[in-house]
Amino acid sequence: MARECYTKHKREYMKKLIIGNWKMNLNMQEASLYLHKLSELIPAQRTVDVVLAPTMLTLQSLSLQVNRRQFKLAAQNSYWRDQGAYTGEVPAAHLRGIVDYVLIGHSERRYLFMESDKETRAKVQSAVRNHLQPVLCVGETASERANGETRDVLHDQLVGGLANLTADELDELVIAYEPVWAIGTGNNATPDDVKEAVRIIRHQINQLFGARATKEVRVIYGGSVNIDNAQSYLSLDQVDGLLIGGASLDAHQFSEIVDMAYKLEGGRAS
Ligand code: PEP
DSSP states (O other): OHHHHHHTSOGGGOOEEEEEEOTTOOOHHHHHHHHHHHHHHSOOBSSEEEEEEOOHHHHHHHHHHOOTTTOEEEESOOBSSSSSSOTTOOBHHHHBTTBSEEEESOHHHHHHSOOOHHHHHHHHHHHHHTTOEEEEEEOOOHHHHHTTOHHHHHHHHHHHHHTTOOTGGGTTOEEEEOOGGGTTTSOOOOHHHHHHHHHHHHHHHHHHHOHHHHHHSEEEEESSOOTTTHHHHHTOTTOOEEEESGGGGSHHHHHHHHHHHHHHHTOOBO
16 A cells, blocks of 8 residues: 555655565475564564565465565466466466565576566566566576667567556556676676666656656666665665565575665654
8 A cells, every 4th residue: 555655656755675586495494484584683664665585385374474564475476377277387366365476577487497578478467467566577688788789678578578568557567677697696787787777678668658657667676686785776766676586595684685775765663
């Protein structure tokens, strides 16, 4: 609800979003212990959305354990059909009530599991249909960057991932700029790189969906974010938050990064 209040106003009131992507780490017991640890370090507050993305198997039990005023949950993936003969898949329809967000088109899905823009688009649509907030990940590879293709890649991934949505359906969308060369490499993008990519992303959203959608969509950065570089992104007006992989598995780093965002927002614990 809080976010709806924010989105009626100008962009400067956009709530920051910090997502921890635990990837394929932490089994049920470890995840439960880690959630407990984080809940002692990160107070419930209203000025930053803190989202945890554990493995699919742990989501349900963590959803019973989590204080939703403190943390929201995200799935790292979901399938686009609502039901049927699709062995091994978990649809967005089954994640309703368990998670609030779902990551879609993460580069590990695109490049290790060969997910196409068409599948990504179908997944975004199924998330919207099932009232989950899609976090659409986009970003260029090292060779695309070297060839000066960043703008084209972002264009193609955004058009490919968002075609057929209406501007109203974009209200809950988050776009994560995650250059593939920066993910898990320690080679984080510079704030100027991120500013330029976010500018391109917003320009593209404006072309596709108009000014209101451009203002309301949250664009976050991910790629080797850690305690030493997080502030440089969080203090950019253009960046609405962070998607953090490796450092989200370190309770000290993750909680300190949330605290940075919280202090920048000037918020109070509730
Ligand atoms: C990610 O998994 O989305 C990510 C950005 O990972 P890392 O922070 O480890 O680069």
